[in-house]
Amino acid sequence: MTAGHEPAEPVMLDYEALRHGAARSVRHPLARMLLLLTFTTGLVDAVSFLGLGRVFTANMTGNVVFLGFGIAGGAGLPVVAPLVSLGAFLAGAGGGGVLASRMGERHLSHVARALTIEVSLVAVAALIAAVVNVRPSEVSGDILIALLAFAMGVRNATVRRIGVPDLTTTVLTMTLTGLAADSPLFGGSGSGSARRIAAVLTMLTGGLAGALLLKTSLVLPLAAAAGLAAAAVLVAARLTAKPL
Numbered sequence: 001m002t003a004g005h006e007p008a009e010p011v012m013l014d015y016e017a018l019r020h021g022a023a024r025s026v027r028h029p030l031a032r033m034l035l036l037l038t039f040t041t042g043l044v045d046a047v048s049f050l051g052l053g054r055v056f057t058a059n060m061t062g063n064v065v066f067l068g069f070g071i072a073g074g075a076g077l078p079v080v081a082p083l084v085s086l087g088a089f090l091a092g093a094g095g096g097g098v099l100a101s102r103m104g105e106r107h108l109s110h111v112a113r114a115l116t117i118e119v120s121l122v123a124v125a126a127l128i129a130a131v132v133n134v135r136p137s138e139v140s141g142d143i144l145i146a147l148l149a150f151a152m153g154v155r156n157a158t159v160r161r162i163g164v165p166d167l168t169t170t171v172l173t174m175t176l177t178g179l180a181a182d183s184p185l186f187g188g189s190g191s192g193s194a195r196r197i198a199a200v201l202t203m204l205t206g207g208l209a210g211a212l213l214l215k216t217s218l219v220l221p222l223a224a225a226a227g228l229a230a231a232a233v234l235v236a237a238r239l240t241a242k243p244l
Contacts, residue, residue, distance in 0.1 A: 018108075018239065022164045026198045033235040034167040035202045036228055037115075037155065041170050042206020043213070043225040044122070044148050048085070050211060051218050053136030055081040057148035058156075058170040060089055078137060081145055088146040092153020099154070100161050112236040114158035119229045121151035126222035134218055144218075166196045175199050 022030035041058045048057040054077060056062045063082040070077040096114055103110035125147040134140040152170060159169050166175045179196040182188035213220040 019162065019164055022167065023192075023195070026195055029235055029239055030162075031164065031167060031195070031198075033232045033239075034159065034162070034164060034169055035198055036232050036235070037159070037169040038167070038199055038202040039206035039209075040225040040228045040232075041152075042203045042208070043210040043221045043228075044152065046207050046210025046214055047218055047221050047225075048145060048148060051136075051214050052134070052141045052145055053078055053081050055085050055145060057085050057089070057145055058152040060086060061171065061173070063089075081137070081142065084142050084145050085149040088149035089153040089156075092150035092155075093157045094153075095150075096154040096157025100157060108236050108240040111158055111162065112233050112240065114154050115229055115233045115236060117154050118151040119226050119233060121147045121154075122222055122226040122229060126219050126226055129218040129222055166192060166199055172200055172203060 018028075018030050021028040022034065025031065026035065045056050045058050048055050054066065056066075063085050066077055067079065067082040067086070069075065070079040070082060099114055099117075100110055103113065125144050128134065128140070128144060128147075132140050134144055156168075156170055159167075166178060168175075175196045179193060179200070180186065182191060183193065184190045209224070210221040213224065
């Protein structure tokens with residue numbers, strides 16, 4: 001090879017730098033991707049809780065409590081739907097763990113692949129809702145619950161590997177705890193408040209949007225969730241191709 005024509009060295013993706021960048025600023029592309037997924041959680045749980053019979057497909061803490069209420073016969077809460085959701089979520093999380101192990105250190109390629117699975121499953125759920133009269137406590141409703149919960153399980157296993165503080169995309173308990181405990185009002189430094197507030201507001205607006213779209217049909221919030229998850233895939237692909 002002649003001088004001046006040496007092959008370019010491959011650009012290495014500094015994953016830790018991306019993670020720390022996302023923890024420092026909500027404007028970082030990785031943080032924005034996780035916030036986008038947080039918004040879709042609001043959409044998906046609006047569909048499942050309001051449209052499929054008082055069950056969550058992303059928030060498993062709520063499902064465990066509802067299952068206990070349902071077994072006790074409280075307020076007519078379902079038992080089968082939470083069991084379907086929990087089972088599918090655990091299966092999805094297990095599959096997401098296997099995928100993470102196989103992808104090794106290819107972190108963002110792993111993210112893109114896992115989110116592609118999520119997009120596919122949510123899109124199938126939207127298609128079923130478009131062609132079938134889906135009803136809670138019937139097989140059609142349970143199928144949608146299983147698809148959405150499996151997708152959220154895969155995502156949770158994936159986001160857990162990313163490990164950006166307070167941006168789990170599906171639960172806010174520790175985020176709210178940190179927001180209060182670290183607040184200057186209670187003697188804290190206020191560090192991370194912007195990230196935590198962004199996560200809370202994003203899920204809130206996702207739930208609001210999901211509830212409003214659900215007034216038209218099940219299809220609209222599911223289609224929106226699939227489209228936004230697809231946008232997150234593109235962000236992950238861009239970060240993989242061109243680290244920031």
